[in-house]
Each structure stands twice: as structure tokens, then as C-alpha cells.
Amino acid sequence: MRRALLCIIVGAACCTTAAAERKSWNRVRYVGGTIAVKPSPYDWNTTVTATSNPDSIVVVIAPAKLFTSRQTVHVKPSQIISLSAGAGAWRRVAEVPGAELPPKPPTLFGLFEHHNFLGIVYQADDGNRAALLLDSYFSGKILAVLKAITGKPIEDSP
Numbered sequence: 205m206r207r208a209l210l211c212i213i214v215g216a217a218c219c220t221t222a223a224a225e226r227k228s229w230n231r232v233r234y235v236g237g238t239i240a241v242k243p244s245p246y247d248w249n250t251t252v253t254a255t256s257n258p259d260s261i262v263v264v265i266a267p268a269k270l271f272t273s274r275q276t277v278h279v280k281p282s283q284i285i286s287l288s289a290g291a292g293a294w295r296r297v298a299e300v301p302g303a304e305l306p307p308k309p310p311t312l313f314g315l316f317e318h319h320n321f322l323g324i325v326y327q328a329d330d331g332n333r334a335a336l337l338l339d340s341y342f343s344g345k346i347l348a349v350l351k352a353i354t355g356k357p358i359e360d361s362p
Contacts, residue, residue, distance in 0.1 A: 227349045228253040234265045235321065235337040236305035237297055238328075241275050243306070244268030250338065254349050261324075261350065263336060277336065281354040285325045285333065288359040289347055293323030293337060296359065300325055300335040322346055 232250040234243045249266035261284075263277040288296040297303050322343040328334040340346060347358050 227255075227346075229340060229342050229346055231340060231342070232346075233339040234263075235339050236303065237336040238300060238302050238304075238334040239265060239275055239277060239336065241265050241267050241272075242269065245306075252338065252340075252346055254346075254353055256353055259353065261353070263338075279324070279326050281350075283327045284350070284354045284356055285327060286323075286359060287347060287350055287354070287356050288323035288325075289343060290321060290360050292359055293321040296325055297323045297335040297337040300333050302332075303335050303337075305337060324350070 251264040261279045265275040322338045
């Protein structure tokens with residue numbers, strides 16, 4: 205009985221430490237950026253995974269078309285130039301050359317304005333700047349983890 209209880213406690217401790225090292229979110233929408241994928245406003249199948257043990261951030265973008273393959277973006281924390289949130293994320297990603305963003309929907313006197321945007325600007329492997337604009341209800345949690353991994357401040361300007 206004691207041995208079984210000890211095995212359960214050790215197993216639970218191992219699972220909690222493994223879960224603390226990896227964070228993953230799968231209800232994320234790719235809005236736009238420098239990745240050549242046609243985004244859909246109804247597709248929330250993008251996955252963001254941040255791991256701290258082997259430092260890496262992986263974004264798997266599910267395309268809007270049915271028979272198109274998924275795009276996987278691997279970014280090292282040292283490659284990240286800036287992290288931004290809210291309405292400022294749209295502006296920061298739009299400043300990157302080659303970024304393709306859909307037109308912003310008009311707001312009705314500030315009502316129905318969507319501020320869950322998450323912008324990641326990073327140095328690509330070819331030396332050019334690249335960017336991702338993501339939308340998620342978990343943007344605050346994602347940004348907190350990315351800030352902890354990269355050490356970059358979160359820019360939250362309108």
C-alpha cells in the first residue's frame with residue numbers, strides 16, 4: 205500500500221514538472237503576417253507552443269483551404285524583436301515589410317472593438333524581419349509566458 209502511494213506521488217510530481225516546462229494553446233486564430241498562408245476569420249485551429257527547456261516557440265498555422273498543408277514556424281526566443289498586445293499589435297505587425305493583413309473592420313464608436321490581438325515580430329533565419337499577428341482569448345497568458353521566456357517587454361500602445 206505504501207509503495208503504491210509512493211509511486212502515485214512520484215508520478216504526479218513528475219507530471220507537474222513536465223507540465224510546467226511546456227505551455228500550449230490550440231484555440232488561436234492566425235490573422236496575418238509574413239507567413240504565406242491565407243487566413244480565415246472563422247478558423248481557430250492555430251496552435252502556439254512555448255517550451256523553456258529547449259528554448260523554442262512553435263506556431264502551427266492551419267490554413268483556410270482544405271487540402272493545403274499546415275505551416276510550422278519555429279522561433280528561438282533570442283530571435284524575437286518585440287512582443288505587442290491589443291490594438292498596438294496590429295500596427296507593429298503592419299510595420300514589417302511584406303506583412304499581409306486583412307482590412308480592419310470598422311468600429312462603431314469604439315463598440316465591438318476586439319483587443320485580443322497578439323503580435324510577435326522576430327528575426328527570421330534569412331536575416332529579414334518577420335511577423336505574426338494572432339488572436340486568442342488567451343493572449344494575456346500567451347504573452348506572459350513569452351515574456352518570461354524571452355525577457356522582452358510587452359508593448360501595449362494604441
